[in-house]
Amino acid sequence: MEQFKYYAPTQILFGKNTEAQAGQLCKARGATKVLVHFGGSSAQRSGLLDRVCQSLQAAGLGYVTLGGVVPNPRLSKVYEGIELCRREQADFILAVGGGSVIDSAKAIGYGITNPGDVWDYYSGQTPQACAPIGAVLTIAAAGSEMSNASVITNEDGWLKRGLQSPYAYCKFAILNPELTYTLPAYQTASGCTDIIIHTLERYFTRPGVKALALTDGMAEALLRNVMRNVKLALQTPADYDARAEIMWAGTLSHNDITGDRSQGDWASHQLEHELGGMFDVAHGAGLAAIWGSWARYVLKHDPSRFAQLAVNVLNVPYTFGNDEKTALEGIAAMEDFFSSIGMPTSISAMDIDLTDAQIKELAHKCSFMGRRTIGGFVTLNAADMENIYRMAK
Template identity: 40%
Template sequence: MTNFSFCNPVRVEFGKDKEKKIGKYMSEFDAKKALVLYGSERVRQSGLLDVVEKSLRENGVEFVLLGGVKSNPVLSKVKEAIKLAREFGADSVLAVGGGSVLDSAKAVAAGVCYDGDVWDFFTGKSPTSALKIFDIITLAATGSEMNQGGVVTNEATKQKYSLHSDCLYPKVSVINPLLQASVTREYLVYSASDIIAHSIEGYFTAASHPELVRMQIEANIKTVIRTTEILLADPNDYDARAEFAWAATLALNGYTYLGVDGFSYPNHMIEHAISAVTDCAHGAGLSVVMPAWMKWYALKNPAAFERFASEIFGKSTALEGIEALKAWFDKIGTPTSLSRVGVTDANLAEVIQVALMHSKDWGMSDIYMRESLEAIFNLAK
C-alpha cells in the first residue's frame, strides 16, 4: 500500500427532507448571497426549487436563479453564470441538479474569483480561491458532491476537460434519495454505467492496488448491479435508491483510490471524445467504451480481469467477465455499440482525432495512439 494523504472536508447531509434545511446549512457557513444554478425545469415542476427558495428566504440568504445547464455542461453557460454571479455580488453557488450542474457550479465558483479566462483552469492552471459551494443532488452518477473536480466542454475546441482544486470541495452536499426517484429509466442505467466506470479505472490500470480497496470496489459494483435491477422493477424502493446514491458518492470521493498508485482514466478519456462530438449522455458513452476497452486492455493486467470476472459475475475467465458486463448493460438497456451513441462512419474520424488530442493532454499518448484507439473503436462497433 503506497503512502497517501487523505482529507475530504465535505459535509454530507443524507436522507429524507434534508433539502428543506439547505438555507440553514448555508447560513452556518455565513452564505449571504447565492447564485442558484440548475439544469432542466424538472426541479421547478417537482416543487424542489420552491422548497429551496423558501428555505433560503427563511434563513436570510438572498439569491438569483439561473437554469439551463445541459447534461454535458458547456463553457458558454459557465461564463454566463460567472457574469451573473459577479453582477449579483454572490458569495456562494448552490447547485440544484445532477453532476453536470455541480461541475458547472465549481467552475463558476472558481471563475468569479479569477481575473482571467476560466478555461485556464481546465488547461493547466489550478484555482486558489472560489466562492462557497453547496449542492442538492438530484441524480446519482458523477460523485461530484464529494470531490474537488468538475468536467466542462469547450464547444469551440471540442475539449471536454476537468478542473481540480481543494477550494472546490462543496461545503455541504445534500443527498435525498427521494429526489432521485423521478429520474428517467434511461438516466438511471446511464448512471449505473458511470458509477461502474469510476470504480474500474484504477482497479484495472493501477500499478499498485491494495486488497482492501479492491474489495471495496467490488462491493460497490455489486451494489450498483443489485440496486439498479431493483429500481428498474420498482423506482420507488427507497432503500435501493439510497444505496445506489451512496455507491455513486463512494465511487469518486477518493476513498477507493487510497494507497493506489500508477493508474489512469482511459475509459473517461475516450468517452469524453465521443460526447464532445456527439453530445451523447456520458454514462451511455461509457457503457459503449468499457467492454471494448476491456477486451483490448485485458492482457496487460490479466489477474485483475480474471478477479473481476470471478468476484462480480462468478465467471472463470477474463473474457467471460467482460462479456457478462456487456450482457448486463444490454439487459438494463444502456448502449454497447457506437451507433447507439451517434458515432457513425461519417464522424468516427473526428471522434478519433479528438481522442488523440485528449490522450496527449491527459498524458496518455504513449499508450493511446491512433492505432490503439482505432482498435478499441473497432471493438465497440
C-alpha cells in the same frame, strides 16, 4: 501497502427532507447571497426549487437563480453564471441537480475567484481558488458532490475538458434519495453505469501499484451493490432502499474511498469525453459503449486483474490456469449486464455510425492534438485511441 492520498472535506446530509436544511448550511459557511444553479424544468415542476429557495429565505439569505444547465454542461452557461454572480455579488453557489449542474457550479466558482478566462483553467492552468459550493443532489451518477473534479464542454470546437482541484470540493452535499424517484429509466441506468465505471477506473491501477485487499473488497462490494439495486430501481422507481443504496454508492465511487484517483486508469472516461463532446451522448451510455473495447484492448497487460473482477463481481467461474479465458468471460458478462439495463455496448447502438475521419478527429482531440497519452493501467497513444474507437464501433 502503497502510498495514497485521501481527502474528503464535504459534509453529507443523507435522508428524507434534508433539502429543507440548505439555507442554514449556506449561512453557516458565510454566505450572504446565493446563486441557485439548476438544470431543466423538473426542479421547478417538482417543487424542489421552491423548497430550496424558501429555506434560503428562512435563513435570511438573498438569492438569485440561474437554470438551463444541460448534460455535458456548456461553457457559455458558465460565462453567464460568472457574469450574474459578479453583477449580483453572489458569494456562494448552490447547485440543485446532478453532476452536470454541480460541474457547472464549480466552473462558475473558479471563474469568479481567478483572473482571466475560466477556460484557461480547463486547458491546463492551475486555479488558486474557488467560490464555496454546496449541492442538493437529484441524480446519483457523477459523484461530483464529493469529488474535486468537474468537466465542461466548450462549444467552440466541442472540446470537453476536465479539471481537478482541491478548491472545488463542495462544502456540503444534501442527498435525499426520494429526489431521484422520477428519473427516466434510461437516466437511472446511465447514472449507475457512470458509478460502476468510476469504480473500475480506480480498480485497474497503474503499473507498480499493489492494490490493497481491503480497498479491492470495498470496490467489489460497491459494484455488486449497484448492479443489484439498479435493477430494483428500474422495476420499482420509488423503492427508497434501492435508491438510497445507489445514491450513497455514487458518492463513494468518486470520493477516493475505493482507490486513489491518481493511481487509476481513466482512459475510458477520457475516450468517452470526446464522444460526449462530438455527439452529446449521455455520459454513462458512452462509457458502456467504450468500456468493453478498452478492456479487450488492454487485457493482456494483466489478465489476472480482469479475472479477479470476473470471479468476485460477475460470478464467472474461474478457469484454472487460464486467467485470460476467465477475464474475457468477465468482460462479456459486464457487457451483458449493461445490455440488461438498457445501456449500449457499442457506439453504433447509440445510432452513431462513426466514419474514419471522425475516429481520427476523436483520437486527435483525446490526445490533446497529439500532446498527451492517456491511461494508467496501460499507456495509450493516439493510434491506440483510434484502435479502441474502431473496436467500439
